[in-house]
Amino acid sequence: MLIKRREFLKISSLATASLLMPNFLKAMTFEDSLEPNQKILVVLQFTGGNDGLNTIIPARNDIYFKERKNIAIKDSLPLNDETGINPALSYFKELHDNGELSILNNVGYPNPDKSHFRSMDIWHSASKSDEYLETGWLGRFLDEECYKCEHPTQALEVDDMLSLALKGENNKAFAFKDPKRLYQTSQEKYFKSLYDHHHDDETVSYLYQTLGSTINNAGYIFDKSKAKKTEHAYPNSQLGKDFKTVASLIKSDINTRVYYLSVGSFDTHVNQNERQQKLFGDINEAVKSFVTDMKNNGLFDDILLMTFSEFGRRVAENASNGTDHGTANQMFFISGGLKKKGLLNAHPDLTLLNEGDLLYSEDFRKVYATILKNWLKADSSKVLGWKNGVYDFI
Amino acid sequence: MIPSSLINNKHLLWRAGFGAGINQLEGLKNINVKDLINDLFKEETFTEINYETPDPEIHDSMTAPSPAEKKKEMQKINREQNEELNLNFLDKMVNSKEQMREKMAFFWHGHFASRVQNPRFNRQILNVIRKNALGNFKDLLFEVSQAPAMLNFLNNQQNKKDHPNENFAREVMELFTMGRGNYTEKDIREGARAFTGWGYDKEGNFVERPKQHDEGTKTFLNKTGNFTGTDALNIILEQKATSKFITTKIYRFFVNENVDDKIVNVLSESFYQSNYDIKKLMKDIFSSSWFYDKKNIGNRIKSPIELMAGMMRTLPMNIQNPENLIVYQKLLGQTLLYPPNVAGWPNGKSWIDSSTLMLRLQIPQIWSGLRPLDYHPKEDDDVDMGLKKNPNNLAKSFKNPNITIDWARVEKIFNGKNIEDYLIQNSGSLDMDSVKNFSDRSVKMTIINLMSTPEYQLM
Numbered sequence: 001m002l003i004k005r006r007e008f009l010k011i012s013s014l015a016t017a018s019l020l021m022p023n024f025l026k027a028m029t030f031e032d033s034l035e036p037n038q039k040i041l042v043v044l045q046f047t048g049g050n051d052g053l054n055t056i057i058p059a060r061n062d063i064y065f066k067e068r069k070n071i072a073i074k075d076s077l078p079l080n081d082e083t084g085i086n087p088a089l090s091y092f093k094e095l096h097d098n099g100e101l102s103i104l105n106n107v108g109y110p111n112p113d114k115s116h117f118r119s120m121d122i123w124h125s126a127s128k129s130d131e132y133l134e135t136g137w138l139g140r141f142l143d144e145e146c147y148k149c150e151h152p153t154q155a156l157e158v159d160d161m162l163s164l165a166l167k168g169e170n171n172k173a174f175a176f177k178d179p180k181r182l183y184q185t186s187q188e189k190y191f192k193s194l195y196d197h198h199h200d201d202e203t204v205s206y207l208y209q210t211l212g213s214t215i216n217n218a219g220y221i222f223d224k225s226k227a228k229k230t231e232h233a234y235p236n237s238q239l240g241k242d243f244k245t246v247a248s249l250i251k252s253d254i255n256t257r258v259y260y261l262s263v264g265s266f267d268t269h270v271n272q273n274e275r276q277q278k279l280f281g282d283i284n285e286a287v288k289s290f291v292t293d294m295k296n297n298g299l300f301d302d303i304l305l306m307t308f309s310e311f312g313r314r315v316a317e318n319a320s321n322g323t324d325h326g327t328a329n330q331m332f333f334i335s336g337g338l339k340k341k342g343l344l345n346a347h348p349d350l351t352l353l354n355e356g357d358l359l360y361s362e363d364f365r366k367v368y369a370t371i372l373k374n375w376l377k378a379d380s381s382k383v384l385g386w387k388n389g390v391y392d393f394i
Numbered sequence: 395m396i397p398s399s400l401i402n403n404k405h406l407l408w409r410a411g412f413g414a415g416i417n418q419l420e421g422l423k424n425i426n427v428k429d430l431i432n433d434l435f436k437e438e439t440f441t442e443i444n445y446e447t448p449d450p451e452i453h454d455s456m457t458a459p460s461p462a463e464k465k466k467e468m469q470k471i472n473r474e475q476n477e478e479l480n481l482n483f484l485d486k487m488v489n490s491k492e493q494m495r496e497k498m499a500f501f502w503h504g505h506f507a508s509r510v511q512n513p514r515f516n517r518q519i520l521n522v523i524r525k526n527a528l529g530n531f532k533d534l535l536f537e538v539s540q541a542p543a544m545l546n547f548l549n550n551q552q553n554k555k556d557h558p559n560e561n562f563a564r565e566v567m568e569l570f571t572m573g574r575g576n577y578t579e580k581d582i583r584e585g586a587r588a589f590t591g592w593g594y595d596k597e598g599n600f601v602e603r604p605k606q607h608d609e610g611t612k613t614f615l616n617k618t619g620n621f622t623g624t625d626a627l628n629i630i631l632e633q634k635a636t637s638k639f640i641t642t643k644i645y646r647f648f649v650n651e652n653v654d655d656k657i658v659n660v661l662s663e664s665f666y667q668s669n670y671d672i673k674k675l676m677k678d679i680f681s682s683s684w685f686y687d688k689k690n691i692g693n694r695i696k697s698p699i700e701l702m703a704g705m706m707r708t709l710p711m712n713i714q715n716p717e718n719l720i721v722y723q724k725l726l727g728q729t730l731l732y733p734p735n736v737a738g739w740p741n742g743k744s745w746i747d748s749s750t751l752m753l754r755l756q757i758p759q760i761w762s763g764l765r766p767l768d769y770h771p772k773e774d775d776d777v778d779m780g781l782k783k784n785p786n787n788l789a790k791s792f793k794n795p796n797i798t799i800d801w802a803r804v805e806k807i808f809n810g811k812n813i814e815d816y817l818i819q820n821s822g823s824l825d826m827d828s829v830k831n832f833s834d835r836s837v838k839m840t841i842i843n844l845m846s847t848p849e850y851q852l853m
Contacts, residue, residue: 197825
C-alpha cells in the first residue's frame with residue numbers, strides 16, 4: 001500500500017482501531033484506497049551492455065560503416081533521414097511512427113566504469129562513479145513515499161533475486177518469478193506456524209517481520225495475479241511470460257506502481273548480430289503483446305516502459321565480429337502519455353570520441369529525476385540528491 | 395537453564411570462526427573459554443589455497459584457434475580456476491582447525507575487496523590475506539597494496555607521471571586505512587602522485603617503474619617530501635585515524651554493529667601502540683568480559699558464507715557437485731572473490747529481503763533432499779562474457795543438490811541433548827512448540843527445522 005505521509009495522517013484518525021492489529025494486517029485495510037489515474041513504471045533492463053549503435057543506427061554515417069565492416073546494420077528501418085532502428089525491433093518502429101516511443105541518445109555518467117557489475121551497480125544505486133551506495137534509486141523511492149508500509153508490493157521485480165535498484169534503507173521491494181510458486185513456498189505450514197508466535201527482540205523481530213510480510217504479500221500477489229488472468233496471447237519466451245505476469249497484475253487492483261524486468265545477455269564480444277537479433281526478436285514480440293494488451297484495456301496512457309543498459313559498446317567492431325565494452329547509450333521510453341515523441345536529441349557524434357568510446361551528453365540521473373518527479377510524483381531530489389533539472393518529455 | 399559456559403563458548407566459536415564443528419559439540423559446555431581461545435589461535439604450517447585446473451595451453455601457430463575460440467577457452471578456464479579458489483576457501487572455513495585465521499581472512503577479504511577475472515591474481519591476493527590475517531596490519535597493507543589484483547582492480551597500472559589515476563590512492567585512504575573525513579581531496583591527488591609507477595609485470599610480479607614515477611615534491615597529510623608509494627603508506631600508518639578506522643570495523647564485524655566508543659578507543663590506542671599487531675587485538679577482544687555481554691550475543695545476522703559454512707560444520711556432508719555451493723552464494727548475495735565493489739559486502743539487515751530469507755529458511759530442507767531448489771541466479775556478465783549458451787543449464791543441474799548428510803553421526807552426537815541449546819545462539823524468542831510439532835520427535839527433523847528458523851540466521 002502506498003501511503004504518503006500526509007495521507008497517512010488523514011487516514012489514521014479514522015483507523016485508530018487498526019493500530020491494535022499487527023502491522024501487516026493494518027496495511028491491508030487500506031487496500032482499496034489506491035488513487036485513480038496512478039501512473040505505472042515498468043523498467044526493462046538490457047543486461048550485459050547492449051550495443052546502442054546497432055540499435056539506433058546512424059544509417060548515413062561513413063564512420064559507422066568504416067568502423068563496423070562486418071557488423072554494421074545495413075537494412076535498418078528509417079526513423080528519419082539520418083537514423084534507423086534495428087530491423088529486429090520492427091514493433092518499436094511502429095511505436096515510433098505512432099508517437100508512442102521516445103528515444104534519448106547518449107545517456108551515461110562521468111568517469112564511466114566498464115565492468116558490467118560496477119556499472120550496473122552505478123545505474124541501480126544512482127551513485128557517482130566513485131561512490132558506493134547500498135540502496136537503489138527505486139528502493140529509496142519506496143523509503144520516501146511509503147510511510148510505515150508493511151507491504152513492499154509497490155515495487156515488484158520479476159526475478160528470483162532482488163536487484164539493488166529496489167532495495168531501500170527501510171523498504172525493500174519484492175522479487176518473484178512465478179506468483180504461484182512464491183505463494184506455495186510461503187504458505188508452508190511450518191513457516192506460518194513460526195510466524196504466529198510473538199517476537200520482541202529487535203533483530204529477531206526484523207527477520208520475523210520480513211517473514212510475515214513475505215507470507216502475507218505472497219498471498220496478496222497470488223490473489224491479484226489470479227484475479228485478472230490476461231486473455232491476450234503472449235510469446236512463449238521467458239520475457240513474454242514475465243510481461244504476462246506484469247500485465248495480469250497491472251490489470252488487477254494491486255497497489256504496485258513499479259515493475260522491474262530484465263533480459264540478456266547483451267554481452268556481445270563474439271558474433272554480435274546473431275545474438276542481438278535473437279534478443280531483440282524476443283523483446284519486440286513481448287513488448288508488442290504487452291502494449292497491445294494495455295491498449296485493449298485502456299491503460300496505455302498510464303504506463304511508462306523504460307529501457308536501459310549498463311553501458312553501450314565501443315564504436316569499432318573487434319576481430320570476432322563483436323564489440324567490446326563502451327560507454328554512453330540510448331534509452332527507450334514507451335507510453336501512450338508521452339509529452340515529446342521520437343528522437344529527443346541528436347545521435348552520438350562519431351567524430352568526437354574518447355579513446356574509441358562515445359562521450360555521454362545526458363546524465364542518467366536526470367532521467368531518473370524526470371521519472372520520479374513527473375511520472376511517479378515523488379520528491380526526486382530527496383531520492384537522488386539530483387539538483388540539475390529534469391527533462392520535459394514526460 | 396543453559397550453562398553460561400556453553401553460551402559463551404558457542405558465541406566465541408561463531409565470532410572467532412564459523413561455529414562449533416560436529417567434533418566440538420560433545421564437550422562444549424565443559425571447556426574453559428581460555429583454553430578455547432588458545433586453541434583458536436594455535437597456528438599450523440601455513441598452506442596456500444590453490445587450483446588444479448591446468449592453465450590454458452600455448453598453441454603453436456599451425457594449430458592456433460581463432461581469437462574468439464581462444465577467448466572462449468580462456469574464459470572457461472578462468473571461471474573454473476576461480477570457482478576452485480572459491481570452493482577451496484569455503485572448504486578451509488568449514489574444515490580447517492585454524493578457524494581464527496580463516497575467519498580473519500574472510501573479514502580481510504571483504505575489507506580489501508578486489509574483483510578481477512585473473513585466477514592467478516586472485517590466488518595471490520587471497521593467500522596474502524590468509525598468510526597475514528593475524529599478523530601485522532602494516533605487512534598486510536603493504537602486500538595487498540602491491541598485489542596485482544588490487545593494482546589492476548584500482549587502475550594503478552594506469553597511474554603514471556603527468557597522467558595520474560587517483561583511484562588507488564583514494565580507495566587506500568577511504569576504504570582500507572583512514573576512512574572519510576581524515577584526509578583532503580588534495581591529499582588524494584598528492585598521494586596518487588606518490589603511487590605513480592606502482593604496477594605489475596607480465597608474470598604478475600609487483601614492479602616500481604621508475605620512468606612512470608613522479609619524483610617531484612609532494613605535500614601529503616601535512617608532510618612534505620619526494621614521497622614514494624612506500625612513504626605514502628608509512629605516513630598513512632602513522633595516522634591514529636588508521637588504527638581507529640580498522641579497529642572500529644573489526645568491532646562492528648566481530649562484536650556488535652552498534653559501536654561502543656569507549657571500548658573501541660581503548661582497543662584502537664592499544665592496536666596503535668602494538669604497531670598494528672592484529673593477533674593481539676583479536677585476543678584482547680575475545681578475552682575481555684564485555685565480549686560475552688548478553689547484548690553482544692546472537693545479535694548479528696549471519697552473512698551467506700557464515701550461514702553456509704556454519705551448517706556444513708554441524709552437518710558432515712558429502713557434496714557430489716560442489717559447484718552447487720556457488721549457486722547458493724549467488725542467490726544469497728555473497729560470492730567469494732566477487733565482492734560487489736571495492737567497499738566490500740554490506741552487512742546486517744542488507745542480507746535479508748523476502749527472496750533471500752525464504753531461500754535461507756529452505757536450505758536445510760533442500761540440502762537434506764526434502765525439497766528441490768527452485769531458484770535461478772542472475773547471470774554474471776563479468777564472468778560469463780555472454781558466452782554461456784543456455785543460462786538455465788547451470789541452475790537446472792542443481793535442482794537436485796546431490797548432498798549426502800551423515801545423519802547417523804549427527805544423531806549420535808545430539809541424542810539426549812537439548813538441540814536448540816547447541817544450534818541457536820539465543821533461543822528465547824523461539825517457538826519451540828512449533829519446532830517440536832513439526833519434527834515428530836526425530837533428531838534429524840528437529841535439526842532441519844531449527845536450522846529453518848529466523849533465529850538460526852543470527853549469531
